[in-house]
Amino acid sequence: MTIETALSALSALLGDRLSTAANVRDQHGTSEAHYLPAPPDAVAFARSTEDVADILRICHAEDCPVVAYGTGTSLEGQHLAIKGGISLDLSQMNKVLDVVPEDMLAVVQPGVTREQINAELRATGMFFPVDPGANASLGGMAATRASGTTAVRYGTMRENVLALTAVLADGTIVETGTRARKSSTGYDMTHLLIGSEGTLGIITELTVKLQGIPEAVSAATCRFDSIEDAVNTVILTIQSGIPMARIELVDEQMVTGFNAYSGTQLPEKPHLFLEFHGSDAGVKEQAEAFGAIAEDFGATGFDWAESTEARNALWKMRHSGHYATGTLSPGKRTMATDVCVPISHLAEAVVLAQTERDRLGLLAPIVGHVGDGNFHCGVRCDPNEPEEMARVAELSGILADCALRLGGTVSGEHGIGIGKMKYMDAEHGPLLASMRAIKTALDPKGILNPGKLLPPGNR
Amino acid sequence: MTIETALSALSALLGDRLSTAANVRDQHGTSEAHYLPAPPDAVAFARSTEDVADILRICHAEDCPVVAYGTGTSLEGQHLAIKGGISLDLSQMNKVLDVVPEDMLAVVQPGVTREQINAELRATGMFFPVDPGANASLGGMAATRASGTTAVRYGTMRENVLALTAVLADGTIVETGTRARKSSTGYDMTHLLIGSEGTLGIITELTVKLQGIPEAVSAATCRFDSIEDAVNTVILTIQSGIPMARIELVDEQMVTGFNAYSGTQLPEKPHLFLEFHGSDAGVKEQAEAFGAIAEDFGATGFDWAESTEARNALWKMRHSGHYATGTLSPGKRTMATDVCVPISHLAEAVVLAQTERDRLGLLAPIVGHVGDGNFHCGVRCDPNEPEEMARVAELSGILADCALRLGGTVSGEHGIGIGKMKYMDAEHGPLLASMRAIKTALDPKGILNPGKLLPPGNR
Incomplete structure (x- = not known):
């Protein structure tokens, strides 16, 4: 019962769909975030549910860790093989x-x-x-x-x-x-x-x-003098029940990143990126209702993206956030915070993030799916610099504490993986024991993505 | 470790908030559906989360079954104490x-x-x-x-x-x-x-x-010559993306029941009961879009309920369905089927229900939350008549098989309780073993609502 015996059985099953090549293992053990590489012992490529069942039967018999792999874009190290074993690559199951x-x-x-x-x-x-x-x-x-x-x-x-x-x-x-x-x-x-x-x-x-697909889609950007004004616009928009399709916060550091990465010339101020979906009349009504709120908070520079091309360019820029932060400090990595709070507390949380980021001397653009109360600091850091990583951990901890104090959660969408395990006890308390009991009931040998999500401990 | 020792400990804890009076036990062991009474050994009235924790600690130590009780309106016997023990009445926790x-x-x-x-x-x-x-x-x-x-x-x-x-x-x-x-x-x-x-x-x-609360609310009823026409109207309405707030099917037997129970004089034909929520313009737009579809399927007799009073009367009538069926055959009970299917298969399922109901000689008004693909036959029956109950079970089984064949579920909203356990294996297959493993992990002594939801068996 070893990883080695598992690999021979898997090799017999899969032939050249089991790879132990260094470049393949490295690719599956690398993260887009700040985590150090953790390659698996081998990569198994599955083509069907039955393949996956056969692979798991072998790994179960041999106590071999199995880490699922899709595109490797997870941000909390979920796909890293920190306990060795196989990376189960599902990318060929793409129909x-x-x-x-x-x-x-x-x-x-x-x-x-x-x-x-x-x-x-x-x-x-x-x-x-x-x-x-x-x-x-x-x-x-x-x-x-x-x-x-x-x-x-x-x-x-x-x-x-x-x-x-x-x-x-x-x-x-x-x-x-x-x-x-x-x-x-x-x-x-x-x-x-x-x-x-x-x-x-x-x-x-x-x-x-x-x-x-909605009859009408319209997107826009606008800017504010302060991040509070931008966030207060979001809060009132959501509380007013305007059915926003997207409402994204982009702070001035992130704008600098976008300009550098995408060649845009947005003024370096806090922005909201918006999208409205509905009937022609509905979109117009929503945009007007939003505009009235935003103007009360001093929004200027409304830039409308009506064509599909203009909208695609806008969202391509927004989606490049993770990579655009890279232009701000080449050579460093990005640790993304991910708290999510009730909408009424969003301004407090975002302002705290900005204040603490600056106090700690960290470069950390803020972007957020703020209509949900969710935002990220993309903290630039060097995992090999312990002093810097201590400041990064301090910011992350401050935001986690803040989210829990405000009735929110330490992760809105990135998940736990390796990086947020340290907050699980604070968020879930005695409920952690129930999660562990379920894990043990469904995976008694602990072969599925070991070392993730549930922190070590007794409860 | 007996129910008896549990009751003495609970009595010491709760004083007169533990009742063994026959009328209290009977009230907690009675169902609005067709299930035979199953009173608990005692009823414990909780006033706080801490009360519930104290009660469960005792019942856990003494292996005493605990059945939660709210209003006793569950339709699959969920609140019946079929294994004895206590009914844990939460109705005083009403803040x-x-x-x-x-x-x-x-x-x-x-x-x-x-x-x-x-x-x-x-x-x-x-x-x-x-x-x-x-x-x-x-x-x-x-x-x-x-x-x-x-x-x-x-x-x-x-x-x-x-x-x-x-x-x-x-x-x-x-x-x-x-x-x-x-x-x-x-x-x-x-x-x-x-x-x-x-x-x-x-x-x-x-x-x-x-x-x-939406700016505008409007409700209406309309009628059709056939149940297929009514259901096909629903299918096209949902597929068109009209954001119905309510769209309810009422067949001719149910109309007869409503007329008898509520003193209305609706024509005895299949009806749809509708509600629209939105802005003034939005509700008008939705109602027109719905009307155009319905008229294509021969809808007539549109009756609009614009005032709050008229709407309340309409939905009070609809909500009386369970009791109104009682007027159709006094002395009998109601066994409610509850299948839910993908919307595209709704007409097939409803027509099968009506055909089989008639073939089996059962009185069973059909009502449904048809926008979700969910409908009920309120089958009138006498639990003490084995031959009739066999026909009731046959209809229920036919509909369960039909729902699963069409990609649906045996219960849209009533749950499993006692009555739908027999279909759990057909719907869930090997997944049942995982559900059992979770039950064992979280309630190893099996004191929480024993004999419900998970059928006896090995998987």
């Missing part, structure tokens, strides 16, 4: 299996990416709304309960997955949920798997809800 | 603890009823949307993942609960979720408890989302 326009749903394999599903849906008049920025795989997005810019209108992966096929630790194939819009038949295993970060099962098929 | 308009949420105790919360919210301009018809308790609604007439627009309890306080089998108090709109911090214990029917924990506090 849209079924599109059912009359029920507004699609069935996809886990390696299908957000951009791919929307490209394949283009002729149908429908789209899949969840948009975390990265061109992530839908399996990975479900596993981390991802959301992003459109969650304020359409919800997160939590609200947009109807059913899953998954393989449990011992290789058992299970199906959760149905194609019906609701159900009351027993424990909600779909939602238990969503956000479980590959620690309870490997998602091999997803039934997702689709949305009709 | 709205906090209303936070700026975050559109409220914190309530589990005994707060749907009508009570909306009465207490009246001055705020907000309302709690989930409306199962019965004046159920919010704790019970969460425990059975209830929904009802407005779920088509606002979602079910699944979408409307942000956070819970619950007491686990051993008396541990846990808190799930936060006041933030989204979170990615570990297993989704909120959704695991929602729909768990008191088998994993006792809900003692709920943080629920509120909605702004």
Whole structure:
């Protein structure tokens, strides 16, 4: 019962779909965030649910860790093989299996990416709304309960997955949920798997809800003299019930990054990036209602992106945030904070983030899906500089404490992985013991993504 | 370790808040559905989360079954004490603890009823949307993942609960979720408890989302020559993306019941009962779009309820469905089917229900939250007549098979309780073993609502 014996059995099963090549292992063990590389002992490429079941049966028998891999864009090290074992690469399971326009749903394999599903849906008049920025795989997005810019209108992966096929630790194939819009038949295993970060099962098929492409879409940017003005505009907009499709905060440091990365010339002030969806009349009504609120808080420089091209350019720029921060301090990495608070406390949290960032002398552009109360500091740092990393950890801890004090959560959408485990006890307390009991019940040998999500400890 | 020793300890703890009076036990062991009475050995009245924790600690130590009780309106026997033990009555925990308009949420105790919360919210301009018809308790609604007439627009309890306080089998108090709109911090214990029917924990506090009262509300009824025409109207309405606030099917048998119970004189034809929410312009637009579809399917007799009084009368009539069926065959009971199918298959399922009902010679008015693909046959029956109950079971089985064949679920909103356990294996297959593992992990002694939700068996 060793990783070595597992690899021989897997090699016999998969042939050249099991790779121990250094470059393949390195690629699967590298993070876009600040985490140090942690390559697996081998990478197994699955092509079907049955492949995944066969692989898990072997790993279960041999006590070999299994870490699911989609696109490697997770930001808390979820896909790193910190305990060795195999990286289970699902990127070849990338077929849209079924599109059912009359029920507004699609069935996809886990390696299908957000951009791919929307490209394949283009002729149908429908789209899949969840948009975390990265061109992530839908399996990975479900596993981390991802959301992003459109969650304020359409919800997160939590609200947009109807059913899953998954393989449990011992290789058992299970199906959760149905194609019906609701159900009351027993424990909600779909939602238990969503956000479980590959620690309870490997998602091999997803039934997702689709949305009709709105009759009218309009996007805009505007700027403010202070971040409080921008955030107070957001708070009042949400409280007024304006059904924003997107409402994103971008602080002045992030604007500097965008200008450097995307060649834009936005004034270096706090901005809101907006999108309105609806009928022609509805979009006009929403934009006017928003504009009235924003002007009360001193918004200027409204720049409307009416054409599809202009909108795509706007959101491409916004989605480049993670990479654009890189231009601000080449050679460093990005540690992203991810707190989410009740909307009424958003200004307090954002202002604290900016104040503490400056006090700690950190470069950390702030961007946020602020309609949900969720924002990130993209803290630039060098993982090999302990003193700097201590300041980074201090900022992260201050924001986590702040979020919990305000009734919020330490992670709105990035998940726990390795990086946020230290806050799990503070957020969940005695509930952690129940999470551990479930983990033990469903994965008694602890082979699924070991060392993630649940911190070591007794409760 | 007996129920008897548990009752002495509980009596010492609770004094006269532990009752063994026959009338109290009988009231807690009686169902509005067709189930035979199953009174508990005693009824414990809790007034706080700490009370519930103390009670569970005793019951856990003494292996005494605990069945949560809110209003006793569950329809699958969820609150019946089929294994004896105590009924844990939460109806005195009926305070709205906090209303936070700026975050559109409220914190309530589990005994707060749907009508009570909306009465207490009246001055705020907000309302709690989930409306199962019965004046159920919010704790019970969460425990059975209830929904009802407005779920088509606002979602079910699944979408409307942000956070819970619950007491686990051993008396541990846990808190799930936060006041933030989204979170990615570990297993989704909120959704695991929602729909768990008191088998994993006792809900003692709920943080629920509120909605702004729409600027305009308009309701209407219209009728059709055939049930297919009514259902096809629904299908096209939903597929067109008209954001119906309610769209309810009422068949001709149900109309007969309403006329007898409510003194109305509706023509005995299939009806749709409708409600539109939005701005003045939005409601007008929605109503026109719906009207155009309905007229294509031969709708006639549009009757608009514009005033609050007229709307209340309309929905009071609709909500009386369960009782109105009683007028059709006094002395009998009602067994409600509850399948939910993808909207594209709704006509097939409803027509099958009507055909099979008639073939089996059963009186069973059909009503449904058809915008969700969910409908009920309120099958009138006498539980002491085995031959009739066999026909009732046949109809129920035919509809369950049909729902699963069409990609749906055997219960849209009533839950499993005792009555739908027989379909759990067909709907969930190997996933049942995972549900059992979770039950064992969180309630190893099996004291929480034993004999419900999970059927006996090995997987």
